[in-house]
Amino acid sequence: MASDSLPARQSRSVVRSFLLTLPIAVWALLMASAAYGHANRAQWIASVVTVLFMITLFFMMMRTSSTYRWRRWFFVALGLLFPVGFIHQVMVFRGTMGIPIEEMIAGRTPFCFLPIPLLILPAAFTKALVFPGSILPNGGMSGGGMAAMAGIWLAITLVVGKGWCSYACFFGGIEEGMASLPAKAKIRKIDSRWRYGPWAVLLAMVLLSLALFEPAYCMWLCPFKAVSEYVAARNTIGLIQNGIFIVLFGGLVIVLPLLTKKRTQCAFFCPFGAFQSIFNKTSVFEIKIDKSRCTPCVLCQKSCPTMALTDESIQQGGTLMSCMKCGACVDACPKGAAVWHIRGTDVAVKPERARLMFLYAAWAMSIMFAGGIIAEGLATILHVFI
Amino acid sequence: MAKLKSKLGYTGAAFTLVIAALAPFLVYPQLSKGFAHLGLHIDEIYAGGPKVRTIQAAGYTIDIRDQVNPHMFQTEKPFVQLDWKPARSLPAHISDAVDIDGDGKPDVKVSFDVPHDPKTPLRVNVDSLNPRYESMQDVGKKKFSALIVRVDDAILVRIPVKQ
Amino acid sequence: MLGLASGPACVASCGPVLIPSLLAERTGLHVHARYLSLFLATRLVGYLLFAVVAWELGALVSLQAPTRPLIFAVINLLLAGVLLRYAYSVGKAYNRPLERRELVTIGTAVKHRISGAAAIGFLTGISLCPPFVAAGVRAAESASLASAILFFAFFFLGTSVWFLPFAGFGWIRRNEGVTTVARMAMAVIAFFYLYIGLMTLIGKHLYGV
Numbered sequence: 001m002a003s004d005s006l007p008a009r010q011s012r013s014v015v016r017s018f019l020l021t022l023p024i025a026v027w028a029l030l031m032a033s034a035a036y037g038h039a040n041r042a043q044w045i046a047s048v049v050t051v052l053f054m055i056t057l058f059f060m061m062m063r064t065s066s067t068y069r070w071r072r073w074f075f076v077a078l079g080l081l082f083p084v085g086f087i088h089q090v091m092v093f094r095g096t097m098g099i100p101i102e103e104m105i106a107g108r109t110p111f112c113f114l115p116i117p118l119l120i121l122p123a124a125f126t127k128a129l130v131f132p133g134s135i136l137p138n139g140g141m142s143g144g145g146m147a148a149m150a151g152i153w154l155a156i157t158l159v160v161g162k163g164w165c166s167y168a169c170f171f172g173g174i175e176e177g178m179a180s181l182p183a184k185a186k187i188r189k190i191d192s193r194w195r196y197g198p199w200a201v202l203l204a205m206v207l208l209s210l211a212l213f214e215p216a217y218c219m220w221l222c223p224f225k226a227v228s229e230y231v232a233a234r235n236t237i238g239l240i241q242n243g244i245f246i247v248l249f250g251g252l253v254i255v256l257p258l259l260t261k262k263r264t265q266c267a268f269f270c271p272f273g274a275f276q277s278i279f280n281k282t283s284v285f286e287i288k289i290d291k292s293r294c295t296p297c298v299l300c301q302k303s304c305p306t307m308a309l310t311d312e313s314i315q316q317g318g319t320l321m322s323c324m325k326c327g328a329c330v331d332a333c334p335k336g337a338a339v340w341h342i343r344g345t346d347v348a349v350k351p352e353r354a355r356l357m358f359l360y361a362a363w364a365m366s367i368m369f370a371g372g373i374i375a376e377g378l379a380t381i382l383h384v385f386i
Numbered sequence: 387m388a389k390l391k392s393k394l395g396y397t398g399a400a401f402t403l404v405i406a407a408l409a410p411f412l413v414y415p416q417l418s419k420g421f422a423h424l425g426l427h428i429d430e431i432y433a434g435g436p437k438v439r440t441i442q443a444a445g446y447t448i449d450i451r452d453q454v455n456p457h458m459f460q461t462e463k464p465f466v467q468l469d470w471k472p473a474r475s476l477p478a479h480i481s482d483a484v485d486i487d488g489d490g491k492p493d494v495k496v497s498f499d500v501p502h503d504p505k506t507p508l509r510v511n512v513d514s515l516n517p518r519y520e521s522m523q524d525v526g527k528k529k530f531s532a533l534i535v536r537v538d539d540a541i542l543v544r545i546p547v548k549q
Numbered sequence: 550m551l552g553l554a555s556g557p558a559c560v561a562s563c564g565p566v567l568i569p570s571l572l573a574e575r576t577g578l579h580v581h582a583r584y585l586s587l588f589l590a591t592r593l594v595g596y597l598l599f600a601v602v603a604w605e606l607g608a609l610v611s612l613q614a615p616t617r618p619l620i621f622a623v624i625n626l627l628l629a630g631v632l633l634r635y636a637y638s639v640g641k642a643y644n645r646p647l648e649r650r651e652l653v654t655i656g657t658a659v660k661h662r663i664s665g666a667a668a669i670g671f672l673t674g675i676s677l678c679p680p681f682v683a684a685g686v687r688a689a690e691s692a693s694l695a696s697a698i699l700f701f702a703f704f705f706l707g708t709s710v711w712f713l714p715f716a717g718f719g720w721i722r723r724n725e726g727v728t729t730v731a732r733m734a735m736a737v738i739a740f741f742y743l744y745i746g747l748m749t750l751i752g753k754h755l756y757g758v
Contacts, residue, residue, distance in 0.1 A: 031410070101527045102535045104432055105542065123426055125557060126457055132432035135422055144418075151418030155409045159402055193729045200733030203572075207565040207734075208741060213429065213457040220741075234527065237748070284398040344395025346388070357399045361406040368410050458561045 010065055017062040023360065024058045028367050035372050042386045046378035053077070053374070054367050061359060065352070067327030071166060072176060078370045079173020081377025083227035086110075088380045090229055093141050098232030104132035108140035112228070113153045113169075115218050117202060117275040118209040130213050156365045161283025162276040163325040163358075165266060165306075167366045170373055171224045175265050178257035179305060185261040194268045195307045195322065202271035217271055223248035266324070267306035277321045285358040286341050287329060289317045290348035293337035300329035300338045317347065325358070430454040431530050434467040434542070439488060445475050449540075450486055453547055454531075463546040465531040466519070468496065471540035476500045486519065486545075494519050496543055498534055510534035512545050520546040556711030563673045563712075565738045566628060570669055571718045572731035573639040581719035585712060588670035593705050595674020600701035601694065618749050624676045625746035631672060632739035635665040636732040 012020070028051045039047065057070045064070075090097055099109055111133040122130045129135070129146065136145045143149075156168050165172055201221065208216040219231070220241060226249035233239045248269075256264035266273050280286070289300070294314065301309040308323040319329070329338040339351035340358055405413055427433070435452035449469040456462045466486055470476055479499050483492035493516035498508055512522040520532075522545065527533045534543045567588065574580055721727065 034410070101530070101533065102537050105434065105530075105535060106537045107428055107433060122429075122457070125561075127426050128429040128457065129426050130429045133428065135426065135428065145422075147418040147422040148414075150421045151414045151416075154417045155405070155414040158413070159406045159409065193725070196726055196729040197733060199726075199730040200737060203569060203730060203734040204565070204737035204741075207568060208738065210561045211459050211565055213431075213460045240744075284395065284402050342395045342399045344391035344393075344398070346392065354399070357403060361403050364406045365409065458558055 012063055012065065014063065017059055020062045020356070021055060021059040024363055024367070025055045027364050028054050028371065031367050031371055032375075035375065040379075042382035043375070043379045045382055045386070046375040049378055050371055050375040054363070054371055058359070058363055066331045067355065067359065068331045071327060072180060074366060074370070074374075075166065075173040076177035076180070077173065077374055078170050079175075079177060081374050082170035082173075083377075085373060085376035085380050086228055090141060096232065097229045099132075099229055100232055103140065104231075106140065107132060107134035107138050108142045109133045110141045110143050110229070111146045111149045113149060114171075114222060114224075114272045115215040116150065116153060117272065118205055118215045118217055121206060121210040122213055125210070128213075130209065131215055131218075152369060156369060157276065157279050158282075159361045159365055160325065160358075161279040161281075161285070162273070162321075162323065163283070163285070163362050164276050164279075165270075165273055165324040166326040167362045168369050170370065171227075172263060172266050174227070175253045175257040175263050176305065178254055179261045179263055182258060182261060186259045188260075190260060190262070190307065192307065192310060195320075197268040198266075198270050198274035198277075198322075201269055202274040205271050220244060221248065223252055223265060223269075225249075226253075261305075262307065263305040267322075273306075273322070273324075280321045280323060284343050285325065285354065285361075286343060287319050287323055287325065287327075288339055288341040288347045289314050289319075290337045290339055291315075291317050293335045293348070295335060295337075297334065299332045299334065303328045303332035325362070327355075330355075429457070431456065431460060431462055434469075434544075437469075441484065443482065445477075446470060446472065448482065448484060450484070450488075456531075462529060462531040463520075465544045465546050468543045468545070469540045470543070473500065473504070473536055473539045473541050476541065480541075483515070487516075491516070494545060496545075498541070498543070500541065504536055508534045508536060508541065510543055512543070518548055520548055522546075556708045559708040560711045562676070565741075566632065566669050566673060567712075567715065568718075569731045569734040569738065570632075570635060570665055571715060572721070572723075572727055573635070573735065574718075574723075576719060576721065576723045578716060578719035581716045584666045585716055587664055587666040588673075589705075589709050589712060591667045591670030592674035592709075593702070595671045596701045596705045597698055599675055600697045618752075621676070622746045622749035624672055625742045625749065628669070628672050628676070629739040629741075629743035629746060631665070631668045632735045632742065635669070636735040636739070638665065639728060639732050639735075 032047045032051045035047065054074065057074055061067055061070045087097060094100065094103065103109060109132045111131060115131055119129055119131060122128060131146065133146050134142045135147050137143065137148070138145065153164075157164055160167055201217070205217040205221070218225075221244065223245055225242075225245040230242055230245065231238060233242050248265075252265035252269055256262075296311075296314055298309075298311070298314070301307075301311075301314065304319075305326065305328060306322060306324055308320045309329060310320065313320050327340075330340060332338070336348075336351075339348050340355035341347055341351065342354045342357065345354070431454060435454045437449050438452050439450045441448040441450065447470075449471065451467040451469070453464055453466050455464045468484060468486075470480065477500065479497070481495065481497040483495045485491060486493040493514075495513040495515060496510060497513075498510040501508070507526055509524050509526050510522060511524060512519070514521040522532055525532055525534065527535055531544055531546050534541065536542075571581065571584060574584055
């Protein structure tokens, strides 16, 4: 069917791009002003820089009509600056990245979103949360508490579905950055069955978490303990656990993305990503393939950082449910066949409208959640000089 | 039919934008409150059992908490937790015979030093006077079910219960 | 009653082994009914064998401290081996057409093949999980071997009720994705059991926090 959409990658005028960016600019200023009560100089400068950064990236997304490369700047910044701010906070509160048992008993282990799927079955059986945190804020590193993280996770997921993995996850940016460094992939042929890895890890970790009544992934397999915190090793088991996460981080987050130019941890391992895929079924926004325009050159498949496009899915006119809505395939498609889409509407009729609506929602969530994290990381660095 | 689906799709997209706009002001706070009111609690292996009794000593108190039993296949043993507080008012050496089950007879004798520096690691000796409770010799932070730690202004001792 | 009350714990302990292996079988209620029957039957054999040992030796009540962890370690190592072999066998079975009701078997030569369901059922039947040990203590105190066996049989029935809903896995349509997920999950869980078995065998504390 004929598409009266914007031709792929046609620039918008500066004025029009500016006007489209205005709502995001207002939102960013609103979020920044709410973030800090009494900001010191470093925090104030960091806030201003972050606001300008997010507004500029959105402006460029409007101006160039491409999404992926601008979103990637934000995501890599988030992935690099989160550990800076977090580790600094941990060192200030505790003096060590290792979580002492006292902090676990006091319920001051900060809660990240990764254990959410592991807590469901134990809580359903016994109403007990198998995580040494606090449901409400409890001082120290407990932050907003588990209720706050659960609430914010659900709010963002309702809006973007598995777009969480492209617009909110503060871990994925490191490997996305690594994957973007080389010009060409050294390993090009990857067995497509590896993309079932996250589901297998999710199944195994959910079952083991119920059997052992502990957050099995956090205790044994989370690679991101290398850039956040971990249970302090006091014996052989602790050393083994720490060794595992170092190896996984080095392999899945640093080395394999460099070799494959894929987000290997996200695509082949992350159980939370598999869990988030379920919410792609409830999300209104998706990416579709307009079969009338598709040749198929499979450039979309090659550009996808998580192998969410296969020959079969392209033939069927869409992506797999593991699509993170990063926009790489849409930007890579030379025929404008890969398009943003709103469920129920005709494919490739006004895809730019679908893209705009999605980006307003997603970018608003990014600013709300990740903007503060980026600013905190920046402020930590600026504190050294100011 | 196609028109209706399209209208529903755009309505859903617009609704998503509304949720996004309301997220920090209404959606997220309400969802967080909802989660907090689900009636869930932190697993007692971490948090310790609820307080059942307090024993008054000279200048400090000993809170006795309910026994915690492991769930499913947790590798911890069942334990009881005793809290000495306030830690800043404790004498340099504690040696208390504690009646845990409230039958009037002491069940364990707990002794530990209270260092001046709160960061100094603690060690505890527990002599079992009731075969239900296990003795511990020079134990620090062995396991969640057998330890002595300082948490805020309290010193917690967890004593394993024989299975 | 002990069996019914222990059911969720039994399902939780057998779940890591049972659920991925169920997912690895073919679609069909009849296949899953057959799988569960074989699994529960061999589990019962394991239970009754344990009942005899527990009563004859009075072993469970006075089982020496070093022996129980050794048994636990060996069973975990065997479970790990069976799961890994099972995961491998599923791959082979998927690549050749099976009879409609055929279950995945493990082993090489035809005469040495055993059903994966049977192997897993027996091993979970003799694994020393807490409700099982509690039942064993009761059985060891029984007046006669017959009453010990009867006790365990009723315990088995009580826990087995909780396993029946798993026949519903037969409705899940199998494709390459489901089978691959099941095999990978089996491998992850197998490595975990391997670790637990090895650590118990060499006498380390399992969890050091």
